[in-house]
Amino acid sequence: MKKLLLKLSTFLLLTTNTMQSQDWPNFNKFKDANTRIGVPAENENRVVFMGNSITEGWINYGNPELFSKNPYINRGISGQTTPQMLVRFRADVIALKPKAVVILAGINDIAENTGPTTLQMIQDNLVSMAELAKANQIKVILSSILPANKFNWNPKIYPADKVIEMNIFIKKYAEENDCIYLDYYTSLVDDKKGMKKEYSDDGVHPTKAGYAVMTSLVEKAIAKALK
Numbered sequence: 243m244k245k246l247l248l249k250l251s252t253f254l255l256l257t258t259n260t261m262q263s264q265d266w267p268n269f270n271k272f273k274d275a276n277t278r279i280g281v282p283a284e285n286e287n288r289v290v291f292m293g294n295s296i297t298e299g300w301i302n303y304g305n306p307e308l309f310s311k312n313p314y315i316n317r318g319i320s321g322q323t324t325p326q327m328l329v330r331f332r333a334d335v336i337a338l339k340p341k342a343v344v345i346l347a348g349i350n351d352i353a354e355n356t357g358p359t360t361l362q363m364i365q366d367n368l369v370s371m372a373e374l375a376k377a378n379q380i381k382v383i384l385s386s387i388l389p390a391n392k393f394n395w396n397p398k399i400y401p402a403d404k405v406i407e408m409n410i411f412i413k414k415y416a417e418e419n420d421c422i423y424l425d426y427y428t429s430l431v432d433d434k435k436g437m438k439k440e441y442s443d444d445g446v447h448p449t450k451a452g453y454a455v456m457t458s459l460v461e462k463a464i465a466k467a468l469k
Contacts, residue, residue, distance in 0.1 A: 267329040268319050279315065281339050287468050288313045290335045292327055292371070293346040295320035296388065296447060304453030308461075315340070323351045323359070324367035331371050335380070342381035342467040344424070344460060345371055346388075348408055349446065352401045353393045361404060365411050372421055381467040382421040383460075384412050389427055390446050391436035402435035424463040429455050 282288040289312070291297050297318025301309050309316050317334040319326070324347045335343050347368065351359045372382045386409040391402040409427055416423035430452060432438045436445055441452035448456060 267326045268322070269330055269333055271319055272317060272334050276333065276337060279338060282313070282341075286313050287342075288315065288338065288340040289342045289344060289464055289468075290315045290317055290338055290340040291344045291346070292331065292335055293318040293344075293385075294322045294327075294350050296349070297346050299447060300453060300456075304448060304450060305457045308457055318346075321350060321355055322347075323356045324348060324364050324371075325356065328367045328370055331374055335371075336374060336378050339378075340380055342383060342464060343371075343375050344383045344385060344464070346385040346426075347371075348387045349390060349401070349405070352387075352390075352404050352408070353396050353399060361408060361411070364408060365415075368412065369415065372415075372419065376420070382416075383424050383463050383467055384416045384421050385424040385460075386412060386427040388446070388448070389431040389435060389437045391434055392445050394444055394446075406435070422463050422467050424459060426456055426459060429459065 291300070291314060295318065297316060298320050300318065301316040308314060315338060327345075327347055345368065348364050350356075351364045351367075368384065372384065375382045387405045389402070390405060391400065393399055393401065405427070409425075413423045413425070415421070430437050430441050430448075437448075437452070440449065441455065442448055
C-alpha cells in the first residue's frame with residue numbers, strides 16, 4: 243500500500259510539474275479571475291497593469307488601495323519577462339477591454355530570467371504589446387524600467403547601463419508612436435545608477451515609500467491617457 247501511495251504521489255508531482263512547464267506564460271494564474279471580471283461597465287475607466295513582481299507587489303503590499311478604490315486590474319506575475327507577457331497579453335489585457343494599459347517590463351529580461359536576451363529582443367516585445375493594445379483601441383502607457391545596478395539572484399550581470407539604454411528607447415518610441423512615457427527612473431535613481439536606499443531594500447523591488455512615489459506618477463499618467 244505504501245509503495246502504491248508513493249507511486250501515486252510521484253505521478254501527481256510529475257504531472258503537476260509537466261503542466262506547469264507547459265503553461266510557460268502562466269495563463270492559469272488569472273484565468274478564473276478574468277472570467278469573473280468580464281467586460282467593463284458603461285463609462286468605466288478600466289486600466290490594466292501588465293508587469294512582473296514589481297507590478298504584482300503593488301497590489302500585495304505596495305499600495306493595495308490603488309486597485310481597490312479604482313477600476314484598475316493588476317496582472318503582474320513575479321519573475322516574468324517580456325516574451326511571457328506578450329504571449330498572455332490578449333488574455334490578460336485585451337480580453338478585459340480596458341481603456342488603458344500600464345506596461346512595466348524589461349528588468350527580468352536584463353537579468354536573463356528566461357535565458358540570454360538582447361536589448362533588441364526586449365524592445366521588439368514591448369513594441370508588439372503596444373501595437374496590440376493600440377490595434378484594440380487601448381491607450382498605452384509605457385513605463386521606464388526602474389533603476390538597478392545589481393541583481394542578488396544573478397550577480398554576474400551589471401544592469402545599470404542597459405536599463406538606461408532601454409529607457410532611452412522606451413521614451414523615444416512612446417513620443418513617436420502616440421504612447422505616454424511614464425518616467426519612474428528619474429525619481430527613484432541614486433548617484434550610482436541604482437535605486438535610492440529609501441525606495442528599495444534589495445536594489446530592484448520598491449519599498450512602500452518607493453511605491454508611494456510610483457503611485458503618484460502613475461495616477462498622473464492615467465489621467466493624461468484618459469483625458
